[in-house]
Amino acid sequence: MDLDFTDEQVEFRDEVRTWLAENKPREQRPDDAAGIREYDLGWQRTQWDGGWAGIAWPTEYGGGGLSLTQQLIWYEEYAAQGLPGIDATFVGLNHAGPTLMTRASEEQRAFHLPRILRGEAVWCQGFSEPDAGSDLASLRTRAVIDGDELVINGQKIWTSFANIADYQELLVRTDATGSKHEGITWAICDMRLPGIDVRPITTIEGGAEFCEVFYDDVRIPLSSVVGTIGDGWSVAMSTLSFERGTAFTANQVRLAKIVEDLIDFARDHLGPDGRRPAIADDQIARRLAEVRAAVASLRAMTYVGICDAMRTDTPGPRGSMLKLVYADLCKEIAALGMDIVGADALRRTSRWEPNGWVGYYYYAFSQSIGGGTSEIQRNIIGERMLGLPR
């Protein structure tokens, strides 16, 4: 076993480090919808211009085609420099893009993939519905074929960035007669189509990106269907396996920086006794050490996962473990942040500002819900890894 990088990998790391230092966005991320769109797409365009867009994408689709080790290096450097998380561009780069690559037609790919890479389009995910959360396959948003169009009626919910998105990966029910996994269709929905009504939902963090989407006789051309009519479940699953494979590496790696920032903050910030810095408090010090250790182990798990993926070439259920550890840890760190902040917890802050621990705390609750709840991850681990009965 070794943790050594080859000469080429070291050279690559230096190149990434230099490029990020010179090109990273310097302004604080705005918190209004239009500002977020502008900011995230702008940063994506910068990466495109620098030749760093879509590092995980194969080169044949315009991506960087980086190896898993190179991706890890990129994410570690990215996190070390305190760069913003991949936010409004996440669905395009990590869900929609990879799905289109594996299942879309030549025409669909040619149109959409470059737009995602160049920072010209924001994508959102129309999966969850009021009655179809963890049980996604019970979705009911109806689509009826009328000529060469699908006519959509229904509702999606928890759709991050629907208010600023250009396109949506939309799961609809085209046939309600078979089992719930049959009769689902995956379509590209242009968010400017008539009949779409996007209503923002304010989050506990005060975020402006959460939405519900209503569809009233929305007509989507059949040419926007990805895969075939009724085969949408398998199309959607190809997205989820990518998501659980490498897409969360960035988040996992970023936690290490967040913990180090919290330790620095605890050295400066007055502790619970009102006299000494927070880190002088035994309980806080121990909890800081515990999360430091846990984050180190998450990093080691991420490394093992990458070695594993390089050997087997398939993202197995192991990704669920990483997602689960990440989510639990994110919340633990956030709760510790609140205890260090002390009475300043009364003041609203944003996670995008330096030491925005209050905002981070409220944001952290989303991490064990979105992208598959922690309960679902535990089911996957129990059933698919440990072989426990369903």
Add this chain to the structure above:
Amino acid sequence: MDLLPSQDQLDLIAAASDFLESRLPIEGIRQRADDPSAVDPDAWREGAELGLLTLGLDEEYGGSGRLLDDEALLFATLAEHLAPGPYLASTLGARVAAQCGDLPLATAIGEGSTLVGLAELRGDGCIGPDSIKGTFDLIDHAGAAYLLVASRQGTALVRATQFPDIGDLPSADPGSRLATATVDAATVSHWLPAETDPLWLRGTVLAAAGLAGLANALTTMSTEHAKLRVQFGRPIGVHQAIKHACADMAVAADASRSQMLFAAVCVQSGREDAAFQAYAAKAVATKAAIGNGAATIQVHGGMGYTYEHNAHLYLKRAHLLAHLFGEPAEVLAELLDQGAPQ
């Protein structure tokens, strides 16, 4: 970069497992419960012949010259089988003797003819290159000619005769033996300074490896029980209360294994953040092994509360390892004192 065991390492684990299952079955712990020594001397020597004590020792001292990740995998395997006997102290003891140039002693320890027990300083005292002082917990000292006394500054071998008044104590772990001894100025026979070889970190990683092995074995034990035990007409593993407990155990075991291997490589290669990684490994693995032990007893219900079941043996071994190479709170304090990892 590679953190997966090689075929060579998998073979090593398989060979060690075969030996432990046939010669040192867990049932032996209960059978020897009233014996002064936790391990059968013949089985100990056979294990030594197999190379269990000298895997990481240089070949010129009769060892296999393997790296710390091999040793870590071996110690995880030893713990998975609850192997009794002073493996940790004797492995490190052979290393101290070898690094001090004492070939006869290194060989005798490696062959299993000379045993080294572990002495852990409890409370105030002093561990130095010439002498040691204080009250020590002695672990598996029965039949040991030497005791290994480790500190962050260096590691000593002290002759057992230097501990005149040894008082046996009841050991919470039936698979180990415990005693206490107070010495004023016991003479150190071999001293290995940390600058020459960071033995404290090696010990920390191997303790973490043992804890990770326990966490893993406990996960398997609980999972198998959850598949077989039927209540309300179905295996209890269908219920999320049990299924999720097993999933959490699996995650804790994986985290501790990944981190201890990561740390082993860092300590082996002398990486700048080696201490950080080793302390993190010990902290994570301690929590995993004790947490999984507690959860396993709960998953097994009444059976888990009995002496006859193995669950408590694992939990008790976990508590033993947790108190070696630094108290848990001390390990956390040391970890927080380190700079950010590399």
